[in-house]
Amino acid sequence: MSKPAMRVAVTGAAGQIGYALLFRIASGEMLGKDQPVILQLLEIPDEKAQKALKGVIMELEDCAFPLLQEVTAHSDPMTAFKDADVALLVGARPRGPGMERKDLLAVNAQIFTAQGKALNAVASRNVKVLVVGNPANTNAYIAMKSAPDLPARNFTAMLRLDHNRALSQMAAKAGSAVGDIEKLIVWGNHSPTMYPDYRYASIAGKPATSVLSDDDWNRNTFIPTVGKRGAAIIDARGLSSAASAANAAIDHVHDWVLGSNGKWVTMGVPSDGSYGIPEGIIYGMPVITKNGEYAIVKDLDIDAFSRERMDATLNELLEERDGVKHLL
Numbered sequence: 309m310s311k312p313a314m315r316v317a318v319t320g321a322a323g324q325i326g327y328a329l330l331f332r333i334a335s336g337e338m339l340g341k342d343q344p345v346i347l348q349l350l351e352i353p354d355e356k357a358q359k360a361l362k363g364v365i366m367e368l369e370d371c372a373f374p375l376l377q378e379v380t381a382h383s384d385p386m387t388a389f390k391d392a393d394v395a396l397l398v399g400a401r402p403r404g405p406g407m408e409r410k411d412l413l414a415v416n417a418q419i420f421t422a423q424g425k426a427l428n429a430v431a432s433r434n435v436k437v438l439v440v441g442n443p444a445n446t447n448a449y450i451a452m453k454s455a456p457d458l459p460a461r462n463f464t465a466m467l468r469l470d471h472n473r474a475l476s477q478m479a480a481k482a483g484s485a486v487g488d489i490e491k492l493i494v495w496g497n498h499s500p501t502m503y504p505d506y507r508y509a510s511i512a513g514k515p516a517t518s519v520l521s522d523d524d525w526n527r528n529t530f531i532p533t534v535g536k537r538g539a540a541i542i543d544a545r546g547l548s549s550a551a552s553a554a555n556a557a558i559d560h561v562h563d564w565v566l567g568s569n570g571k572w573v574t575m576g577v578p579s580d581g582s583y584g585i586p587e588g589i590i591y592g593m594p595v596i597t598k599n600g601e602y603a604i605v606k607d608l609d610i611d612a613f614s615r616e617r618m619d620a621t622l623n624e625l626l627e628e629r630d631g632v633k634h635l636l
């Protein structure tokens with residue numbers, strides 16, 4: 309007998325990332341090849357967006373995915389999130405011409421307050437929420453604060469794209485395979501201030517610090533390349549990174565639900581006070597996932613250079629939090 313279906317809600321479903329994401333969820337890449345899914349897709353009520361969403365659904369139907377039990381289109385989060393087991397919050401307002409950072413934070417605060425409230429009201433009591441839409445960490449914080457009846461730890465933000473980008477830069481530099489790298493961390497905010505940290509990593513069993521023994525490369529090439537990779541892709545492609553973002557979302561939820569087999573992965577999670585990060589701030593942390601839960605890897609030594617980097621990305625998050633405080 310097949311397992312009961314899991315309900316996966318996806319917002320911004322007719323967008324670029326949505327288009328690279330939904331087909332992979334429906335094919336079983338996110339939740340397992342034996343896990344039936346129901347997709348509950350949310351878009352803004354705008355006629356054009358809803359029409360585009362219908363088109364995506366037509367294509368999903370035409371794939372005849374054996375695991376896809378049902379797909380529904382929504383313009384209201386209260387119906388889209390009903391009984392959702394997983395919610396991927398991808399849709400967000402991008403920065404428009406002349407828009408300041410505080411305006412961007414304010415419009416997104418509105419969206420994520422409403423969506424947090426809707427999750428609080430109608431989603432499964434153990435819904436796993438991944439926020440992809442930017443500013444992802446702060447949007448996840450807003451949704452979490454707007455959903456007081458749900459476990460705070462179930463609200464996460466996506467740092468996995470940064471993690472994957474860092475893995476690939478390290479593998480290229482070391483001339484090894486990404487699969488040979490373990491225990492990489494990306495600390496902080498999903499923004500150019502993030503801190504990819506390989507002090508604890510190994511490459512094919514050897515310490516990454518000795519394989520990549522080039523501090524200048526770390527500081528002046530690796531960290532800035534990972535931080536600015538999103539902008540480099542926009543510059544090259546004329547569009548933002550959508551396929552790699554969708555891939556990272558699949559990786560994040562896959563590992564959260566099905567486990568990371570003892571490996572460290574990076575997730576933006578509400579801090580429990582570890583590493584001097586104030587409780588509740590959604591911050592990229594090393595975690596190990598098992599049985600649908602994650603545990604922050606604790607008690608790693610933080611050297612002076614790392615402290616400085618970790619505080620810089622934290623300060624940005626504190627500023628963002630203060631920028632939306634009055635809206636929560």
Ligand code: NAI
Nearest residue numbers: 320322323324325351352399400440441442444466469553
């Ligand atoms: P897009 O503009 O192609 O699609 C976004 C979709 O969201 C649009 O169809 C829009 O109508 C919809 N939307 C907007 N507000 C909504 C709301 N309140 N409810 C439901 N749907 C809504 O953008 P794309 O490329 O798909 O990116 C989506 C977001 O992901 C952006 O905020 C982008 O900055 C972010 N992103 C995050 C990454 C990360 O690593 N955390 C990486 C890449 C992108």
